[in-house]
Every structure is written in C-alpha cells, then in structure tokens.
Amino acid sequence: MRDFNVIDVTAYKGSDCFLILTEKSAVLVDSGQDYCAVQTSENISNILKGRQLDLILLTHSHYDHASGSACLKKAFPSAFVVASQTASEILAKEKVHSVMRELNKAVADEAGVGAYPDHLDSLAVDQTIEDGETITLDDLTITAIDASGHTKCSLCYYFEEEGLLAAAETLGIPVDFPAEISPCNIISHDQTIASIKRAASYKPQRILASHIGLLPDGSADEFFNKALEVENESNNLIIDSYKAGKPNDIILEEYKKRFYTQNVAKVQPENAFYINAETLIAKTIAKLYQDT
Numbered sequence: 519m520r521d522f523n524v525i526d527v528t529a530y531k532g533s534d535c536f537l538i539l540t541e542k543s544a545v546l547v548d549s550g551q552d553y554c555a556v557q558t559s560e561n562i563s564n565i566l567k568g569r570q571l572d573l574i575l576l577t578h579s580h581y582d583h584a585s586g587s588a589c590l591k592k593a594f595p596s597a598f599v600v601a602s603q604t605a606s607e608i609l610a611k612e613k614v615h616s617v618m619r620e621l622n623k624a625v626a627d628e629a630g631v632g633a634y635p636d637h638l639d640s641l642a643v644d645q646t647i648e649d650g651e652t653i654t655l656d657d658l659t660i661t662a663i664d665a666s667g668h669t670k671c672s673l674c675y676y677f678e679e680e681g682l683l684a685a686a687e688t689l690g691i692p693v694d695f696p697a698e699i700s701p702c703n704i705i706s707h708d709q710t711i712a713s714i715k716r717a718a719s720y721k722p723q724r725i726l727a728s729h730i731g732l733l734p735d736g737s738a739d740e741f742f743n744k745a746l747e748v749e750n751e752s753n754n755l756i757i758d759s760y761k762a763g764k765p766n767d768i769i770l771e772e773y774k775k776r777f778y779t780q781n782v783a784k785v786q787p788e789n790a791f792y793i794n795a796e797t798l799i800a801k802t803i804a805k806l807y808q809d810t
C-alpha cells in the first residue's frame with residue numbers, strides 16, 4: 519500500500535469535498551456547492567501551494583456534490599472534471615443549472631452567506647468514466663465502480679495502490695460511525711444492495727465516506743456490513759408500513775422519525791430529506807406491484 523493524505527477542504531458543512539494527495543498527484547473528490555466554491559478553491563490553493571490539481575472526481579450529479587466544480591475548474595484549469603456519462607448528460611442541462619441555482623441560493627440564505635458569484639452556466643464534465651474503467655496519473659490508478667441506487671449516475675472511485683475507496687452516497691453516510699449510517703437509497707433498493715456489495719468486492723483498506731471523510735483504519739468490513747443492515751431496515755420500514763395499510767404521508771413521517779436524526783440534519787437540509795424520502799417511498803411501493 520502506498521502512502522496518501524486526505525485533507526478536508528470543505529468550505530461549509532454539507533458542501534463537503536476532500537483532497538487526496540500523493541507524492542505526485544492531487545485529486546479532489548466531489549466539489550461541494552457553487553455558492554461557497556470560491557472559498558473551497560482558496561482552501562485547496564492553501565494546501566497545494568502552487569502544485570497543480572489533476573482531477574475533480576464527481577461521485578454523482580447532485581448539487582451539493584457537483585455544482586462547485588464549475589468554479590473550481592476556473593480556479594484550477596489543469597484539473598479534469600470526471601463523472602459518469604449519465605452525470606455528464608444531467609450536468610449539461612440548462613434546466614438542471616436553474617434548479618441548482620435555486621438550491622444553492624436556499625442553502626446560502628440559510629448559512630447567512632450574502633452575494634456570491636454564479637458559475638453554473640459553465641458546469642461541464644471533461645471526461646466520462648464507467649464501471650470498471652481506469653484513469654492513470656503519474657502515481658495513481660483509479661477505477662470507477664458503478665454505484666447506482668442513490669441516483670443512476672453514481673460512481674465510487676477505487677485508488678488501487680492506496681487501497682482507498684472514495685465512496686458514493688449510495689453506500690450510506692456514516693454520520694456517526696460506527697453507531698449510525700444514514701441510508702441514501704432513492705431509486706432502487708436492489709441496486710443499492712448490489713452497489714454496496716460491488717464496492718466491498720474490491721476489498722478496500724480505507725474508506726473515504728461521502729460528506730464525512732476518512733473512516734478509521736480497519737473498519738471497511740464494519741462499514742459495508744452496517745451499510746447493508748441499514749439499507750435493509752429502511753426498505754423493510756417502508757414495506758411493512760405499506761402492508762399495514764398506512765398511507766404514504768404517514769409512512770413518510772415514520773420514515774423521517776427514524777432516519778432524519780440530529781446527525782443527518784447536520785449534512786442534509788430537511789426539505790432535501792423529504793424530497794428524497796417521498797421519491798424512495800413511491801418507488802419502493804411501485805416495485806411491490808411490479809414484483810407481484
């Protein structure tokens with residue numbers, strides 16, 4: 519295993535991104551949000567001290583992970599923005615830019631941030647990568663791993679020599695590891711379970727968790743086991759409540775009571791939780807009909 523450093527360069531909580539440094543390479547995992555991306559780029563510059571940024575790896579197209587990349591690309595022109603083909607198509611849409619603009623504004627208002635420059639018109643992916651494909655830098659080999667489940671555009675990135683997995687949100691957010699992992703399935707329980715197992719099959723030594731950072735050494739198996747457990751609990755809660763005859767709004771409130779914990783609230787606004795949970799509940803119930 520080769521040495522590496524992970525540095526949290528997050529400007530505001532919820533807009534989390536992490537710089538991975540090796541002797542010769544500098545790679546950013548996710549880009550945070552646009553409203554605070556100037557601050558993020560300053561945080562990165564302070565660490566790099568003139569070194570170049572090589573890659574910005576996007577785990578998926580959601581605004582809190584991808585919208586900062588347009589500003590960061592301007593600040594670090596040498597950096598290639600990398601994502602899945604699906605994420606690339608989503609991020610090219612003007613309609614997506616305007617939704618991201620509104621979401622950024624709402625979060626900035628809540629954080630008490632005043633005027634900020636908007637870079638969303640230039641949001642773009644430079645290089646797409648799919649499951650099993652590899653990017654090679656001077657001293658890094660990075661493999662993309664499909665992580666559909668949270669979204670259909672999600673990817674994990676595995677740093678081979680470092681034994682490091684940069685995990686997509688699909689695997690869950692370990693908001694208080696090992697006590698609490700927040701399940702992040704939105705579109706498919708089956709895909710989420712398959713994605714957790716696919717990532718685990720690479721047998722990473724270290725996990726860089728979405729929104730959280732590097733988990734303790736030797737805890738990867740515990741992370742994957744708990745991620746599977748909590749995803750199954752989330753799915754069962756919805757199915758059991760539905761089979762007990764409860765309407766969707768009651769299931770939503772029960773789901774929120776169980777899974778929108780104080781730790782989750784630190785990384786996810788309440789309205790974002792509601793939007794995701796409503797979609798998840800609708801999709802989970804629709805799947806029950808498909809299966810019968």
Ligand SMILES: [Zn+2]
Pocket residue numbers: 578580668687
């Ligand atoms: Zn997301």
